[in-house]
Amino acid sequence: MSRKVLHICLSNGWGGLEMYPSRIIPELARQGWQAHGLALAGSRVAESFREAGVTPLTVPSKGRALLAARRLLGYLKAHDIGVIHCHKSSDLRLGALLATLRPSLRLFFTDHMGVTRPKKDPYHRWAYGRVTRLLSISEATRQRNLAAFPLPAERIRRLYLGIDPEPYAPRLDDRERASLRRGLGVPEGAVAIGLPGRLTPGKGQEVWIEALARLGEAAPAWHGVLIGGLRAEEGSDEAYVARLRTRLAELGLASRVTLAGFRRDLPRLFEALDIVCVPSRNEAFGLTVIEAMAAGKAVIGSDSGAIPELLDAGTGRLAAPEDADAWAAAMAELAGDAALRARLGKAARQRVLADFTLAAHVAGLIEEYSATRSG
Template sequence: MAKKVLQLCLSDGKGGMELYIDRIIEDLKEDGWDTIGICLQKSKVEEYMQRNNVPYKAFKSNFYAVANILSVRRWLIKENINIIHCHKSSDLRLTTLLAFLIPGLKVFYTDHVGGQRPKKGPYHRLAYAQIDRVISISQATYRRNVRNLPVPSQHIICLPHGVDINKYRPCNDGKITCAKREALGIPADATLIGLPGRVTPGKGQDVWVKALLELDPQLNFHAISIGGTDSSSGGVDSFYESLQTLIAGSPLANKITFLGHRNDLTEILPALDIVCIPSKNEAFGLTIIEAMACGMPIIGSNTGSLPELVDSASGLLVDPHDISAWREAITTMIRDAPKRQIMGHAARRRVEQQFSNKQHVKRLTDIYSASV
């Protein structure tokens, strides 16, 4: 069997789903799989396709992709593609038609969102009937998929994401972490609290900021947000502005910094002391296992997929809406450096054992291979 797959993602977003395409292409290549792609023009996915030097077709919109179905069919036959892996529910319009036009085509769909609403109308029954397997990225989304999709439960597989544990790893060189903090303008002796993720309401930066503003001013800490703050970098401008209004004039304003989008996350994460993930309904949370792989103890929400990722040995889980609970959890972690270190070591071990990219791609390629 030719080890070749089409990665299809007609998304113009800038989040974890799109970033997954970038990572899985690289991981599949290392495992001996060739990839081609279909994406939207001028999207992050197109950028990732170009960076990974894979053959691809880019369209103006989902409509244009469907309108060019016959040329796509010819291309796939020429490329000897019999496996499609799609990543957005609207991609199913194209895969449904292709499944009718190319006998024996196998379609896999990773649900990166795990929506709460049932999808069992005539269109969804037709579209999902062409899928060989639905891949859920967490137990939380698996349960939703079983409940909400018109797919037999035996055709739904839970496959958590993985992270490159060689790329994301602790830094045991104090000089390097001190230099990174200095470059960021962070006092060397402060307990450094980080929140990685785009600045959007669903990520919970509002609860985080409110909890930080209630901390004892005598505590020696600094907090940084690492992620896009405007629409061009995946953030929400108005939400970011509302956070700045909250912070302005506070006695703790000089202890909270929004870095915006960064390309050096692998260097910033190991320089932190605590990572906060206050997301209200995280489908998986790739940044969580990235931080854990870097040896970071986690303070996270007790909802969505987070309880699957963070156990009692590697972090604290609290209600995503409870500002007082967040304040107390952050205070506890700031004051207990030995506990942070123990939890950080446990977090690293947990990722090594359960969430490495090698484990993920092995299971994924087994799913591909079993279908043909």
Template sequence: MTEPVPEKVLHMCLSRSWGGLEMYPARAAQALRMLGWEAHGLAARGSRVAESFVSAGLPCLEIPGMKLAPLWIKRVLDYIQHNNIRVLHAHKSGDMRIAALCVALNPELQLFFTDHMGVTKPKKDVYHRWAYGKVNRIFSISDATYQRNIAAFPVCPEKISRLYPGVDLTDFEFPFGDGAREQLLGSIGIDPSRFVIGLPARISRDKGHLEWVRALGALRRRRSTDDWTAVVIGATDTGNSEDVRFLGQLQSEISEQKVDANIHFLGFQKNILEWLKAMDVVCVPSRNEAFGLGVVEAMAAGTAVVGAETGAIPEVIGSGGGRLVSPDDADAWAAAINDLMDNPHDRSRMEETARQRVEAAFSMSGHARKLIEHYQRN
């Protein structure tokens, strides 16, 4: 008997940055492959996105980049035709120039777009009406962004669906006992008996680092600095001049709050899941998270979360899955962290609730099944 031909999808992301948006396409493609689909990637040549497709063992077409993408339309269309691909899935607004052009030249293609950023600026000019007019469905990554998408995109509301991203829960199932934690913390000189407060986010003003440092200053005024250590995991050199200026301001604030000896900047870490497990509490002070992948990863790792009560963070945490605090209230942040330090049993209950919520709402396998439903329905 002849084996059935797998259905095929091309995930495209021409961004040269590296964050939750850029990590998603290869992860989703892997999950689709596990469900029998043949998933391909389209990425900027030499980008981290391209590397992620290749590392996952997925075929990837690399082109020079977003600005020159339309010049490579024939190469992309030839690749699509050669591999008999019928579904395109774009992840960056700039990708839509080549994605919509592909559909215009090959109307048999279906096009899907995920808005990872929670767009607020209306996209209803002539170009955007043409480009998004080629889309079969737009995915909003949270309820918080769904209404923004309805207002911003030039498509009827029936073409927009909320679809939470997911995480692969098996990634979090590796053994990580006290010995592994001690070794990891000891590698950067942290006493493992200390309470570890983490912030996993690249250095950027919108991620809330400044407010977090002020919260740590308020915590210092509440209790001894010998009790705790703070860890920042995320790129410090983003190549953005505004981020460079902000890093200088952040370092000045750290000195002013007198918490210099308590904060460690680790930069980007490939073993981020180990670090999430090593932390006692993860803080997410971002003002406007469209989803909050860091929140979900911390919850899946079994680590307590304190998040800003803004954007999508409250809906992601849900009832009992973490603490919510006003992003500007340093004393409230300090009180929440202090309470979790003093009440390990409450912290354990919160962690268990959070893990159950991730299993129910944010698994990558469940996300991939819903993607397939949409791919096959349109």
């Protein structure tokens, strides 16, 4: 078979799901596969394909994509593409239609979000019945997929996401790190406690703020750094951001927590932090967790969703996502013990190198793309 794949992502949003195709395209190329793309015209996804070196096909809407099915089949034939990979459940309408019209196509779907309700009605039985393999990004997600989708277990595989760990390796000298910390408002000698991610309900910023308030003077001098866009066009919920600002003021924390806004230099920001918190309530995977681990940081994550698959007592700490007291206790433990932070951070980076690299993820993906049909 040819080593070519068409990634379909018909989304106007911009999050981990939408970033995924362009993240893996360079590694696919390194491992001998050529990627093509289909996206909505004018979308950030289409732009990201171009940034990854792929000129995507574009359609004005999802409906128009369905009407273009015959043209897409012609494109697939002309470019000898035998594999289609969808990333949004709504894109499966198109993927399943193409696979129905040309049964030799191999259709893949990655559940990036974690299904929340059963999908076993006639439409979903038809659409998922055309799927060659459904890829779950964690074991927690896979268990939900097994219960929700009309597929036999052998057609649902867990394939952990991965990152390139090299950009996260520390590279700042002491002077550069001190300058970056000053720019983030971190006082000299303070323990910097950061929370990166979109500022939206479910990501846990509220419990983090409450935990900082409980931390008070029980720990060494500390400073909070909240990293994430503050405006809707940056993916955040502006009403929620306003609520966070109000709560910080009510708790007297406005001067002790910096709202850093959207940043493109997250690997370097990790170098400025001493502790990274990821209090999301129900992550399907936890990409931010492994990014912080790759940076050698001491990480506190929620003991829900997939995060416990990434962190254990030897690589970080876990706390219940709604329990501010538990978060404060974990922060206090790590804030008061620099040697423990260093030990956890070193072990965390080794875990990423062993289990969560982008190269390993793409190798597993190619194994699926290349396998003979089964299930």
